[in-house]
Amino acid sequence: MENLIVSSSPHIHSRATTRNIMRDVVIALLPATVAAIVLFGFKAALMIAVCVASAILSEFFFSLIAKKKQTIGDLSAVVTGLLLALNLSTKVELWQCMLGSMFAIIIVKCVFGGLGKNFANPAITGRIFLVIAFGAVAGGAHTVFTPEISAGATPLEIIKSGSGTLPSLFNMLIGNRGGAIGETCAIALIIGFVYLLCRKVISWHIPVVFVGTVFVLSLIVKQDLTIALYEVLGGGLLIGAIFMATDYVTSPMGRLAKVIFAFGCGVITVLIRFWGSYPEGVSFAILFMNILSPYIEKIHIIKPLGGIKNVKK
Amino acid sequence: MFGIRYIGNTHIPHFKRTASLASIDLPTPKSVLVPMLQHIGAPAAPIVQPGDTVEIGQKIAEAAGYVSSPIYAPICGTVDKFEEYLRPDGRKVQAIRINWNGEVKFHHSVQPKDIYSLDDLITAARESGVVGLGGAGFPLAVKLDVLRKNAIDTVILNGAECEPYITSDTRTMIDRADDVRQGVELLIRTAPAVKKYIIGIEKNKPEAIKTMRETFKDLSCVTVKALPQRYPQGAEKVLIYNTVRRVVPEGKLPSDVNVLVLNITSMAVLAKYCRTGMPLVRKSVTLDGSAVASPKNIKAPIGTSIKEIIEFGGGTTGEVGKILLGGPMMGSAVASADEPITKTTGAITILSKEDVQLPNETSCIHCGRCAEACPHLLKPLLYSNSLELTDKEEKMKILDKNKIMLCVECGSCSFVCPAGRPLVLNNKIAKSEYRAYTEEMKKKGGM
Numbered sequence: 175m176e177n178l179i180v181s182s183s184p185h186i187h188s189r190a191t192t193r194n195i196m197r198d199v200v201i202a203l204l205p206a207t208v209a210a211i212v213l214f215g216f217k218a219a220l221m222i223a224v225c226v227a228s229a230i231l232s233e234f235f236f237s238l239i240a241k242k243k244q245t246i247g248d249l250s251a252v253v254t255g256l257l258l259a260l261n262l263s264t265k266v267e268l269w270q271c272m273l274g275s276m277f278a279i280i281i282v283k284c285v286f287g288g289l290g291k292n293f294a295n296p297a298i299t300g301r302i303f304l305v306i307a308f309g310a311v312a313g314g315a316h317t318v319f320t321p322e323i324s325a326g327a328t329p330l331e332i333i334k335s336g337s338g339t340l341p342s343l344f345n346m347l348i349g350n351r352g353g354a355i356g357e358t359c360a361i362a363l364i365i366g367f368v369y370l371l372c373r374k375v376i377s378w379h380i381p382v383v384f385v386g387t388v389f390v391l392s393l394i395v396k397q398d399l400t401i402a403l404y405e406v407l408g409g410g411l412l413i414g415a416i417f418m419a420t421d422y423v424t425s426p427m428g429r430l431a432k433v434i435f436a437f438g439c440g441v442i443t444v445l446i447r448f449w450g451s452y453p454e455g456v457s458f459a460i461l462f463m464n465i466l467s468p469y470i471e472k473i474h475i476i477k478p479l480g481g482i483k484n485v486k487k
Numbered sequence: 488m489f490g491i492r493y494i495g496n497t498h499i500p501h502f503k504r505t506a507s508l509a510s511i512d513l514p515t516p517k518s519v520l521v522p523m524l525q526h527i528g529a530p531a532a533p534i535v536q537p538g539d540t541v542e543i544g545q546k547i548a549e550a551a552g553y554v555s556s557p558i559y560a561p562i563c564g565t566v567d568k569f570e571e572y573l574r575p576d577g578r579k580v581q582a583i584r585i586n587w588n589g590e591v592k593f594h595h596s597v598q599p600k601d602i603y604s605l606d607d608l609i610t611a612a613r614e615s616g617v618v619g620l621g622g623a624g625f626p627l628a629v630k631l632d633v634l635r636k637n638a639i640d641t642v643i644l645n646g647a648e649c650e651p652y653i654t655s656d657t658r659t660m661i662d663r664a665d666d667v668r669q670g671v672e673l674l675i676r677t678a679p680a681v682k683k684y685i686i687g688i689e690k691n692k693p694e695a696i697k698t699m700r701e702t703f704k705d706l707s708c709v710t711v712k713a714l715p716q717r718y719p720q721g722a723e724k725v726l727i728y729n730t731v732r733r734v735v736p737e738g739k740l741p742s743d744v745n746v747l748v749l750n751i752t753s754m755a756v757l758a759k760y761c762r763t764g765m766p767l768v769r770k771s772v773t774l775d776g777s778a779v780a781s782p783k784n785i786k787a788p789i790g791t792s793i794k795e796i797i798e799f800g801g802g803t804t805g806e807v808g809k810i811l812l813g814g815p816m817m818g819s820a821v822a823s824a825d826e827p828i829t830k831t832t833g834a835i836t837i838l839s840k841e842d843v844q845l846p847n848e849t850s851c852i853h854c855g856r857c858a859e860a861c862p863h864l865l866k867p868l869l870y871s872n873s874l875e876l877t878d879k880e881e882k883m884k885i886l887d888k889n890k891i892m893l894c895v896e897c898g899s900c901s902f903v904c905p906a907g908r909p910l911v912l913n914n915k916i917a918k919s920e921y922r923a924y925t926e927e928m929k930k931k932g933g934m
C-alpha cells in the first residue's frame with residue numbers, strides 16, 4: 175500500500191466520455207447511412223468516404239501544424255464528415271465534398287479553438303458554404319429506384335414550383351424520393367432518434383418541438399394536412415432536427431431554453447420555405463439559431479435551489 | 488414538463504454489498520492515535536499527561552468552547568505521548584497515542600444519565616462527544632441547541648446514505664432500531680414543539696425501511712419516508728427539500744425554515760449514552776471498494792489505524808490506488824494507511840489503481856450534464872470557465888451571479904462530465920477566491 179494517490183473528490187467517474195457520446199451519434203446515423211447507400215448507390219458511398227476522410231485528415235493536419243493536442247480521437251470529426259455527406263445530393267462532385275468538409279472542420283471548428291468553442295454547427299455551415307458557393311446541393315438527384323429525371327426534384331421544390339408529381343407518402347417514409355442522400359429515409363432517421371433517446375444522448379425537446387412547429391405552421395399556412403406532412407418528411411427537416419439542431423455545443427442548455435431554440439428553428443424554416451428564395455430553410459434556420467443560442471441561454475436562468483436575488487449594489 | 492419533484496439527479500452505482508452484514512468487532516488494537524480535532528470547531532484540550540493510565544470511556548480531552556467536543560479514551564492503557572497529526576484536509580493537530588495494557592475495563596464515570604429536560608439532553612449530547620457522524624462533524628449539542636427556540640416543527644433523521652459502498656447507517660437502522668427509537672423518544676419528551684419526525688431513507692435499503700416502519704408503528708408523529716435513490720439524497724438541503732418541500736435560502740440554516748436535520752446514527756449513539764453512559768469511543772465503519780478482498784462492516788475503537796482495520800477485514804486484492812476516509816463521491820484520500828479513523832469516519836473505501844485513473848481532460852462540449860446533475864441547480868461549467876478569465880472583477884461577477892457559495896461539493900458534476908473536467912476541484916478553488924475577494928471588499932467597506 176505504498177504510493178497512494180491523493181487527489182480531490184470525487185474519486186469515481188461515470189463512463190460517459192465525449193468519445194462515447196460521439197460514437198453513439200455515429201451509431202445512430204448508421205441506419206440513415208445504409209439507407210443512403212442503398213437508395214443512391216455507389217456515388218453515395220464514395221461521398222461519405224470522402225467527407226469523413228477529409229474531415230479527419232483536416233483536423234489531424236490542423237492540430238499538427240498549429241502544434242495543438244491531437245483531438246481526432248474524440249470522433250467529432252467523424253460525426254461532422256458523416257453529417258455533411260448525408261446532407262448533400264449525388265449531384266455534388268467529390269472534390270466539392272472534400273472542400274465542404276475541410277471548410278467545416280478548419281474554418282468553422284478548429285480556427286475557433288476546436289470542439290466546444292465553435293459557435294455554429296460545422297456540418298451545417300459546411301453545407302451552407304456549398305449551397306452558396308456552388309448552387310443547389312440537395313435537389314436534382316434521384317434514387318436508383320426511380321430513374322425518371324422528373325423524380326430528381328425534391329418534394330419541397332415540387333410544392334414550391336407547383337409542377338411535377340409528388341412521390342407517394344409510402345415512398346416518402348422509406349426515402350424513395352429526390353433529395354440529399356441521408357435526409358430522405360424518414361424511418362432510418364427515426365430509428366436513430368429513438369436510439370439517441372434511449373442512450374440519453376439527447377432529450378426529446380429540440381427534435382419534437384422543431385418538427386412540431388414546422389408541422390403546425392405549415393398546416394396553418396397551407397390549410398392542408400397532406401402538404402403539412404410532406405413539409406415534415408420532405409427536405410432536411412428530420413435529419414436537421416434530430417442530429418444537427420441537437421448539437422450540444424451550438425444549442426442552449428436547459429429545457430425551456432431548448433424549447434425556445436427549437437421553436438425559433440421551426441419558425442425560420444417555415445418562413446424560408448414559404449416566402450424565401452430557397453425551397454429549403456432548415457440549415458439556415460439552425461445556423462441562425464446557433465448564433466442566438468448563447469442569448470437564449472441567458473434569458474432563461476434556472477434559479478438555483480436556495481438562491482436569493484442579488485441585491486443591486 | 489419543467490417542474491421538478493425531487494432534486495438530486497444523478498444515478499451513481501450503489502455497491503451496497505455490505506448492507507446485509509452486521510458489524511463485527513475488531514479485537515482491541517495494540518495502540519490507538521486519537522486526534523484532538525475530529526469535529527468542526529475548536530480542537531479539544533487534552534486533560535491527561537503522558538504516562539497516565541486511562542480506561543475505556545474516560546475523558547481525555549475537554550471541549551474547548553461552544554463549538555467543540557470532548558474526547559474519551561477508546562481503549563484501556565497508558566498515554567504514550569502527544570503526536571502531531573496531519574488531517575487529510577491539510578490541517579495539523581495534536582493527537583494522543585494510547586498503548587493498550589491488555590485490560591478491558593470501563594471507567595467509573597460511565598454511568599447512565601437521567602434526562603428530564605431539554606437542558607439535560609443538550610448537556611448529555613455535549614458530554615457524549617457525539618458529532619455529526621454523517622461526515623462534517625458538527626457537534627450534536629450545537630445542533631440540538633436550536634430546539635430551545637421552540638420554533639422547530641420538524642426533525643428529519645437522515646438515513647439516506649447515498650454514497651456508494653457505505654452501509655453503516657443502514658446497519659444502525661437494522662441492528663440498533665431500539666437505540667434509534669429511544670433517541671426519538673428522548674426528543675419527543677424534551678422538545679414538545681416539534682410536531683413531526685421524518686426518517687428519510689433511500690429506496691435501495693428495503694430492510695432498513697421495513698425495520699424502521701415496524702419500530703415506529705405506534706408513534707403517529709414519526710413517518711418513514713422512502714426516497715428515490717438519486718445522489719446526493721443525503722445532502723442536508725436536498726433532503727429537506729425532498730421531504731418537507733422547504734427551501735433553505737442562501738446563507739441561512741435549516742433552522743431558519745424550522746427544520747432540524749440529524750444523522751440517524753448520531754441519535755442512536757446519544758440514546759445509548761443516556762442509557763449506559765458510554766460516550767462515543769467506537770465507530771462502525773464499512774470496509775469496501777474495488778480493491779477490498781472481502782467487504783465488511785467493522786466496529787473499531789476510534790484511533791485505530793486504517794491498516795489494522797484492513798488487515799482484520801481480510802486485506803486488499805490487486806493494486807491499491809487510493810484509500811479513502813468516507814465514500815468515493817465526497818471522501819478524502821489519505822496519504823498513508825497508518826492514519827487513524829475518527830468520529831466522522833463512516834467508511835474506508837479502497838479503490839484499485841484502475842478505478843482511480845483520472846479521466847483525460849478535454850474541452851467542454853456544453854452538453855449540460857453537469858447542470859442537470861447539480862442538486863442545487865447550479866451551472867458548474869460556468870465556474871470552471873470563469874477561472875480561465877484574467878479579469879478579476881468579471882470573474883467575481885460571474886461567480887456571484889451564479890451563486891458559487893451554494894455548491895456543496897457533492898461531486899455529481901465531476902462524476903458526469905464527459906469531458907473529464909475537474910469541476911469540483913475548480914469549484915473549491917473558485918470558492919476560496921470568491922471568499923477572499925468578499926473579505927477584501929468588506930475590509931474596504933465597499934460592500
Ligand code: SF4
Nearest residue numbers: 861894895896897900
Ligand atoms: S456544483 Fe457543487 S453542488 Fe452542484 S453538482 Fe457540482 S459539486 Fe455538487
Ligand code: SF4
Nearest residue numbers: 851852854855857904
Ligand atoms: S458536463 Fe462537462 S462537458 Fe458537459 S457542460 Fe458540464 S463541463 Fe461541459
